[in-house]
Amino acid sequence: MDWSSLIQIDKQLLLAVNGSESLFIDGLAVALTTAATWIPLYLALFFLVLRNNESMKQILLIVGCAALCVVLAGTVDDSIVKPAVARLRPTHDLQIGMSVDVVDGYRGGRYGFFSAHAANTFSIAVFFSLLVRNGILSFLLVLWSLINCWTRMYLGVHFPGDILCGLIWGGLVGLSVYYVYYKINVRISAGMKFISSQYTSTGYQLIDIDVVINVLFLTFVYTLIRACLVLL
Structure with a gap:
């Protein structure tokens, strides 16, 4: 199978999952994709870090690593990869652009390879999964x-290909940044191992983790309510 065939498959897959006749799902997708929707989650993760690290050095290290995830995953993509690769988004694609279902006229920027949303969110997910171990x-x-x-x-x-490459890059970034964090943290922390039903192996209290989980749940509820308001 040659490259052009893969691109055509990518386009057909996109058209298969793109859009619907449901105003509710349209509203839900918009709410979920809006960056401001997830500010409570980021604040909850910051709260988790503050509550479960003893020194300012450790806190700043984690915050710096989280920021590095975003810089390497998303900023590098938007500033370097997208302009260099110059793959048009589906909404701007000369072949299928007119067939793509858009919501409220939202078409995004001109280029879309690879997805910064996929890279950013997955890098954060991988980094905090390794950090907290819950x-x-x-x-x-x-x-x-x-x-x-x-x-x-x-x-x-x-396109699905944009998403897949974004996830791969985000995963690599999350793993790499955690490796950097681990090497530095070994030097500045006592390196204690927690063996308790109240803590994870890396020392994060389950009660504080529950705060993050609850914030995630409530944010999803908020997006559902916001989507329902579209129907009114």
Whole structure:
């Protein structure tokens, strides 16, 4: 199978998952893909870090690593990869652009390879999963990232190939940044191992993790309510 065939398959897959006749799903996708929607989640993760790290050095290290995830995953993509590759978004594609279902006229920027939403969210999901080591939180963070990926295809602003490459790059970034964090943290922390039903193996209290999980749940509820308001 040659490259042009793969591109055609990518386009057909996009058209298969793009859009619907439902105003509710349209509103839900818009709410989920909006960056401001997830500010409570970012604040909850910051709260988790503050509550479970003893020194300012450790806190600043984690915050710096989280910021590095975003810079390497999303900023590099938007500033370097997208202009260099110059793959048109589905909404701007000369072949299928007129067939793509858009919501409220939203078409995104001109280029879409690869998805910064996919790279950013998955890098954060991977980094915090390795940092905290809690199965439920890890599952929900990965689910959060994948839901964000779905919205980008539903809204017609990214091909599945854009999403897949974004996830791969975001995963590599998350793993690499955690490796950097681990090497530095070994030097500045006591390196204690927590063996308790109240803590994860890396020292994060389950009660504080529950705060992040609840914020995630409430944010999803908010998006559902916001989507319902579209129907009024």
